Amino acid sequence: MSKGFTISKLNEYSWAIHERYFMMDSFMYLLEGRDVNLLIDTGYGLKDLGPLVRSFGDKPLWVVNTHGHFDHIGGNREFQEIFIHQEEKSILEHHRSQKYLMGLSREMLPSLFRILAWSFFRRVFTPQGRARWTGRHHYIDEHQVFDLGDRLIEVIFTPGHTLGSICLLDKEAGILYAGDTICDTGILLNLEFSAEPEVFLSSLEGLKERAEDFNQIASGHRQYNLNPDYVQRYMDCIRGFLDGSIPAETVKEKGQTIRFIEYDAIRIQLPREKKRRRRLSKAPSAGSPPEGSPPEGSPPGGPPEGTDR
Numbered sequence: 297m298s299k300g301f302t303i304s305k306l307n308e309y310s311w312a313i314h315e316r317y318f319m320m321d322s323f324m325y326l327l328e329g330r331d332v333n334l335l336i337d338t339g340y341g342l343k344d345l346g347p348l349v350r351s352f353g354d355k356p357l358w359v360v361n362t363h364g365h366f367d368h369i370g371g372n373r374e375f376q377e378i379f380i381h382q383e384e385k386s387i388l389e390h391h392r393s394q395k396y397l398m399g400l401s402r403e404m405l406p407s408l409f410r411i412l413a414w415s416f417f418r419r420v421f422t423p424q425g426r427a428r429w430t431g432r433h434h435y436i437d438e439h440q441v442f443d444l445g446d447r448l449i450e451v452i453f454t455p456g457h458t459l460g461s462i463c464l465l466d467k468e469a470g471i472l473y474a475g476d477t478i479c480d481t482g483i484l485l486n487l488e489f490s491a492e493p494e495v496f497l498s499s500l501e502g503l504k505e506r507a508e509d510f511n512q513i514a515s516g517h518r519q520y521n522l523n524p525d526y527v528q529r530y531m532d533c534i535r536g537f538l539d540g541s542i543p544a545e546t547v548k549e550k551g552q553t554i555r556f557i558e559y560d561a562i563r564i565q566l567p568r569e570k571k572r573r574r575r576l577s578k579a580p581s582a583g584s585p586p587e588g589s590p591p592e593g594s595p596p597g598g599p600p601e602g603t604d605r
């Protein structure tokens with residue numbers, strides 16, 4: 297349907313948008329509403345996503361980022377009304393910077409892809425190395441509900457992979473949009489702003505309480521039709537680690553020691569044992585939107601419930 301993306305239909309109003317280059321893979325989701333369309337995540341942003349999203353009609357569009365990692369916010373530059381949890385502010389600022397992305401491409405990409413990536417950077421960054429974003433960023437409430445006119449999409453706060461990760465629940469369709477909170481390949485809790493395993497367990501328990509409301513998990517990577525039993529499997533894995541029945545293992549990768557637990561064909565990468573975390577409190581003043589964004593305001597079509605802050 298559109299160069300660089302593959303579209304799959306989940307139901308009569310929900311679409312998975314698959315972005316894939318080389319070893320990179322991400323899923324975004326477009327939910328068509330009567331009054332507003334909702335786009336969940338914007339991928340790596342290497343190709344322009346706007347034309348594809350606009351082909352679903354000229355209704356107002358809200359973008360919701362499940363978290364602030366570069367592979368979920370890359371296309372934010374093309375959109376005007378963007379919602380993200382406040383705890384993601386530091387990650388968002390870091391992962392939208394040219395310096396961070398150039399470092400990452402140097403580390404991960406073969407030389408041919410690096411040349412392509414750097415010509416892309418020249419296009420999307422200012423000479424000061426900031427992503428050219430013009431949209432407004434709104435902080436979402438942990439119990440926010442996005443009203444699309446004929447259906448409600450509910451935020452479920454699920455800190456773990458990052459401190460401000462969220463899932464989105466379309467109860468009517470029985471689909472949980474999980475970002476990187478539930479993936480078939482494993483969960484990373486070893487990143488700079490990941491939460492402790494106990495916190496992630498509590499998020500999983502929250503999802504389990506809502507188990508009757510979804511029969512499909514649409515993940516941020518690789519799969520959009522995961523079995524909901526992944527929630528229980530990750531819960532069992534973490535509980536086993538916390539009670540000592542599943543021991544942590546270690547492996548050396550690229551000179552770094554990775555600590556992980558494995559159970560029932562899933563893997564969770566753990567924080568380093570004595571990891572000193574950068575505190576979010578060192579981030580620029582809480583409560584203000586990310587740098588470069590105009591003040592918050594009501595998005596077109598009226599604000600979703602709970603956004604008036």
Ligand SMILES: [Zn+2]
Nearest residue numbers: 363365457476
């Ligand atoms: Zn992530």
Ligand SMILES: [Zn+2]
Nearest residue numbers: 365367476516
């Ligand atoms: Zn991701």
